[in-house]
Amino acid sequence: xxxxxxxxxPGRRGVKLPDLDVPRVEPNEAWGAELVRSEPPDxxxxxxxxxxxxxxxxxxxNYGVDNxxxxxxxxxxxxxxxINEEAVSQYGFAGLHPLLDDELAQGCLExxxxxxKWLCEIAGMKRATLQPAAxxxxxxxxxxxxxxxxxxxxxxxxxxxxxPDSAHGTNPASAAxxxxxxxxxxxxxxxxxxxxxxxxxxxxDVAGIMLTNxxxxxxxxxxxLEIAERLHEVDxxxxxxxxxxxxVMGYCRPGDMGFDVMHFNxxxxxSTPHGGGGPGSGPVAVNEKLEPFLPVPVVExxxxxxxxxxxxxxxxxxxxxxxxxxxxxLKAFVYIFMLGGEGLKRVSEDAVLNANYLMxxxxxxxxxxxxxxCMHEFVVSNTxxxxxxxxxxxxxxxxxxxxxxxxxxYFPLIVKEALMIEPTETETKETLDRFVEVMFRIADExxxxxxxxxxxxxxxxxxxxxxxxxxxxxxxxxxxx
Amino acid sequence: MLYNPHTDEERREMLEVLGVSSVSELFKDIPAEIExxxxxxxxxxxxxxVREELKRLQAANEGEGLPLFLGAGAYNHYVPAAVSHLVMRxxxxxxxxxxxxxxSQGMLQAIFExxxxxxxxxxxxxxxxxxxxxxxxxxxxxIMAMRATKLRNRVLVDEGVNPLYRSVLRTYSGNLxxxxxxxxxxxxxxxxxxxxxxxxxxxxxxxVQNPNFFGVVQDFSALAExxxxxxxxxxxxxxxxxxxxxxxxxxxxxxxAVGEGQPLGSPLFFGGPYVGFLTARQKLVRQMPGRIxxxxxxxxxxxxxxxxxxxxxxxxxRAKATSNICTNQGLxxxxxxxxxxxxxxxxxxxxxxxxxxxxxxxxxxLSAVEGVRVKWDAPTxxxxxxxxxxxxxxxxxxxxxxxxxxxxxxxxxxxxGMERDLLVCVTETNTAAQIDAYAEALGRVL
Numbered sequence: 001x002x003x004x005x006x007x008x009x010p011g012r013r014g015v016k017l018p019d020l021d022v023p024r025v026e027p028n029e030a031w032g033a034e035l036v037r038s039e040p041p042d043x044x045x046x047x048x049x050x051x052x053x054x055x056x057x058x059x060x061x062n063y064g065v066d067n068x069x070x071x072x073x074x075x076x077x078x079x080x081x082x083i084n085e086e087a088v089s090q091y092g093f094a095g096l097h098p099l100l101d102d103e104l105a106q107g108c109l110e111x112x113x114x115x116x117k118w119l120c121e122i123a124g125m126k127r128a129t130l131q132p133a134a135x136x137x138x139x140x141x142x143x144x145x146x147x148x149x150x151x152x153x154x155x156x157x158x159x160x161x162x163x164p165d166s167a168h169g170t171n172p173a174s175a176a177x178x179x180x181x182x183x184x185x186x187x188x189x190x191x192x193x194x195x196x197x198x199x200x201x202x203x204x205d206v207a208g209i210m211l212t213n214x215x216x217x218x219x220x221x222x223x224x225l226e227i228a229e230r231l232h233e234v235d236x237x238x239x240x241x242x243x244x245x246x247x248v249m250g251y252c253r254p255g256d257m258g259f260d261v262m263h264f265n266x267x268x269x270x271s272t273p274h275g276g277g278g279p280g281s282g283p284v285a286v287n288e289k290l291e292p293f294l295p296v297p298v299v300e301x302x303x304x305x306x307x308x309x310x311x312x313x314x315x316x317x318x319x320x321x322x323x324x325x326x327x328x329x330l331k332a333f334v335y336i337f338m339l340g341g342e343g344l345k346r347v348s349e350d351a352v353l354n355a356n357y358l359m360x361x362x363x364x365x366x367x368x369x370x371x372x373x374c375m376h377e378f379v380v381s382n383t384x385x386x387x388x389x390x391x392x393x394x395x396x397x398x399x400x401x402x403x404x405x406x407x408x409x410y411f412p413l414i415v416k417e418a419l420m421i422e423p424t425e426t427e428t429k430e431t432l433d434r435f436v437e438v439m440f441r442i443a444d445e446x447x448x449x450x451x452x453x454x455x456x457x458x459x460x461x462x463x464x465x466x467x468x469x470x471x472x473x474x475x476x477x478x479x480x481x
Numbered sequence: 482m483l484y485n486p487h488t489d490e491e492r493r494e495m496l497e498v499l500g501v502s503s504v505s506e507l508f509k510d511i512p513a514e515i516e517x518x519x520x521x522x523x524x525x526x527x528x529x530x531v532r533e534e535l536k537r538l539q540a541a542n543e544g545e546g547l548p549l550f551l552g553a554g555a556y557n558h559y560v561p562a563a564v565s566h567l568v569m570r571x572x573x574x575x576x577x578x579x580x581x582x583x584x585s586q587g588m589l590q591a592i593f594e595x596x597x598x599x600x601x602x603x604x605x606x607x608x609x610x611x612x613x614x615x616x617x618x619x620x621x622x623x624i625m626a627m628r629a630t631k632l633r634n635r636v637l638v639d640e641g642v643n644p645l646y647r648s649v650l651r652t653y654s655g656n657l658x659x660x661x662x663x664x665x666x667x668x669x670x671x672x673x674x675x676x677x678x679x680x681x682x683x684x685x686x687x688x689v690q691n692p693n694f695f696g697v698v699q700d701f702s703a704l705a706e707x708x709x710x711x712x713x714x715x716x717x718x719x720x721x722x723x724x725x726x727x728x729x730x731x732x733x734x735x736x737x738a739v740g741e742g743q744p745l746g747s748p749l750f751f752g753g754p755y756v757g758f759l760t761a762r763q764k765l766v767r768q769m770p771g772r773i774x775x776x777x778x779x780x781x782x783x784x785x786x787x788x789x790x791x792x793x794x795x796x797x798x799r800a801k802a803t804s805n806i807c808t809n810q811g812l813x814x815x816x817x818x819x820x821x822x823x824x825x826x827x828x829x830x831x832x833x834x835x836x837x838x839x840x841x842x843x844x845x846x847l848s849a850v851e852g853v854r855v856k857w858d859a860p861t862x863x864x865x866x867x868x869x870x871x872x873x874x875x876x877x878x879x880x881x882x883x884x885x886x887x888x889x890x891x892x893x894x895x896x897x898g899m900e901r902d903l904l905v906c907v908t909e910t911n912t913a914a915q916i917d918a919y920a921e922a923l924g925r926v927l
Contacts, residue, residue: 015561022839046822055567064571064575080571089565105543134613248511252515323752352508462783
């Protein structure tokens with residue numbers, strides 16, 4: 001398919017602005033010629049209808065939750081309710097400037113305040129900041145809060161951040177960015193943190209731990225209470241990566257597990273769309289210990305009026321210039337408003353039911369990495385099929401031919417040939433059964449017609465793409481000719 | 482219930498397959514002593530109740546629809562109708578990061594087109610696929626410069642850089658071995674002499690903004706030469722609309738350009754979602770943060786697009802990654818791409834010229850009010866500083882209350898000694914009639 005630039009015709013125009021109603025001032029008159037660029041940026045020139053057809057065609061070469069099953073593990077690709085989109089497009093929020101006086105944006109501030117309260121209620125935490133723009137941004141914020149806590153106590157020797165080897169890559173990256181020394185903890189044969197190694201690593205120099213619970217293996221960390229107790233004994237703090245919160249709402253709360261600080265992924269648990277790679281939103285909640293350090297401003301309520309409070313002397317400061325991804329918050333607000341506590345608990349129930357059902361059925365033909373009850377996702381270790389010439393990547397590409405988005409592949413890193421499957425609560429039993437049927441058919445193909453897997457995908461707009469070439473001889477932009 | 486589709490019968494069938502009698506048995510790994518209390522949030526509720534709640538919240542937003550002369554990093558531009566129509570194609574917005582390129586060509590090609598256009602706007606070679614926003618992009622650029630200069634750890638930041646961006650930078654640098662020195666402005670412009678005095682062989686980068694926070698446009702070529710002599714880099718934050726006409730970051734010698742992409746088709750949205758862009762010279766590509774898309778071919782030689790140079794990124798490099806960023810602002814980058822395609826080469830220039838023309842008109846009209854003057858005689862784009870005879874915060878409050886005009890940003894809270902100064906922003910959405918009404922109202926409240 002052609003690029004915008006290849007469709008461009010010099011002089012063609014799309015949309016039109018109103019005629020200027022003030023005297024026209026050209027940049028060279030106002031600034032002098034030396035400040036004016038020598039050539040205009042070479043942007044495409046197209047009519048509106050061509051532009052619309054271009055992006056419509058592009059959308060047909062993309063696949064989202066609305067197209068079909070998207071069991072991408074650790075990403076919680078649940079259905080994105082359409083009322084969320086209506087909320088942000090139709091009620092005037094789009095026109096509000098972030099630096100308006102508090103009095104002029106009471107509706108927005110109320111949304112932020114209520115969402116903060118609800119998130120704290122769900123997670124058993126005290127207060128939250130909604131500024132972080134994504135999960136990793138929340139992790140960075142959380143690490144800064146942990147650092148501020150230790151600094152305030154004069155504990156400058158606390159330099160180590162413990163992170164299990166099953167963790168998301170963002171965990172070590174965020175901790176390192178914050179200046180912590182990352183200590184990796186191995187997992188044991190049940191997928192829990194290896195407690196012997198944990199005890200070895202524990203010392204006065206430990207600042208904290210970053211844990212996902214349930215872990216990226218989809219397993220509940222069985223020793224969480226002991227882990228929390230031991231860490232708190234040395235005044236280390238527990239960070240909860242909320243990527244997998246969809247599994248436990250209404251069943252247990254990070255605050256009760258002993259976590260001191262956590263982030264939420266509104267784009268996972270709270271149904272806001274993933275946008276083809278963002279925008280997300282990664283609010284960070286804390287308990288009493290960390291509350292004084294929260295970023296400024298926080299929204300305070302007083303007699304039904306809301307105001308931004310900057311007067312927080314121990315705050316780490318701002319982590320976004322404005323209030324974060326407000327549009328995303330509003331969608332999560334609508335979602336929680338609709339479901340309520342009861343609905344959220346049913347979300348976790350069905351997310352866990354669907355994952356266990358899918359695991360139980362797939363087990364007939366696929367090897368599950370940890371054979372125990374899973375939470376909202378589980379991991380298949382595809383080593384047996386890889387030996388027969390069908391590595392995980394080949395299975396993923398073959399799934400594309402059946403119109404299904406593949407699960408997360410080759411993650412977590414500690415499972416060989418991993419396929420990480422998260423169905424979410426919004427999928428029907430028929431969809432799960434069809435997925436099983438397709439997976440079994442692929443298992444048959446591996447035995448009987450392996451060439452189908454070598455050729456895959458054949459039903460996509462392009463065939464298998466050459467990623468090696470892209471990294472050896474990358475082309476980052478279009479150039480004429 | 483709501484979005485959970487199972488019937489009771491189906492749940493029973495599924496539990497039977499699992500050999501358990503109730504769903505709660507699946508949660509048995511959770512220790513009994515931490516069983517959660519009931520979540521105390523009312524509901525479930527219907528869409529009709531959501532709509533009522535949204536109407537109530539909308540009514541509480543009294544600032545909605547007022548004539549707006551407030552910018553300071555978030556700009557009220559005209560957004561063509563087709564933008565949201567296209568961006569709301571659900572094949573785009575309900576997808577995630579294009580981990581499976583064969584089924585994500587739509588988003589990947591659009592981001593490749595976005596990268597191309599951001600390179601064009603900034604006059605640089607390579608663009609990433611987006612960062613969170615303009616402020617965090619400045620921070621990413623600063624640490625990118627540290628890495629590129631082999632961990633030199635001093636960064637000089639012009640006070641003309643948005644103070645909100647600088648406060649973010651201050652928060653972040655407090656946790657790194659990053660010495661962050663702010664260089665005071667001089668009459669709204671960069672103090673080049675001060676920069677020369679402070680630059681040394683430990684300076685990773687100078688960070689400037691163009692147009693700066695006061696709207697002033699400048700040529701930084703000489704500063705670029707000076708920092709290059711010391712083997713440091715120049716980071717320039719730019720406004721993508723001004724970039725249609727202003728001497729580009731690349732032409733001015735910048736090594737890294739960053740900025741807020743919100744003016745390209747995204748509404749104000751009370752501060753987000755916005756999109757940070759980052760472009761750089763080719764030789765710096767391996768130090769760049771975030772996703773980068775490259776063209777490649779499929780097994781039949783057909784053109785296609787993939788994410789590339791992923792060994793820089795957190796999911797491979799973990800603690801040694803160039804950044805921790807994962808989810809970025811893909812859909813907002815798509816928005817910028819669609820916007821730029823719709824307005825096109827001539828259209829973006831026209832937007833820029835209209836912004837400039839209307840701001841110049843506003844300067845004349847507002848400074849004709851007795852006691853009011855344009856603070857500095859400097860070339861500006863769509864913002865400028867107005868000096869009032871009394872406290873700007875008080876005047877702005879009265880203009881809203883008495884006349885329903887959002888007059889600008891009082892600068893007292895941001896710069897010492899600027900209590901009487903107001904940062905005024907004018908875009909193509911402000912009509913001559915609005916500007917005239919503003920001037921008249923200003924005369925009345927003073």
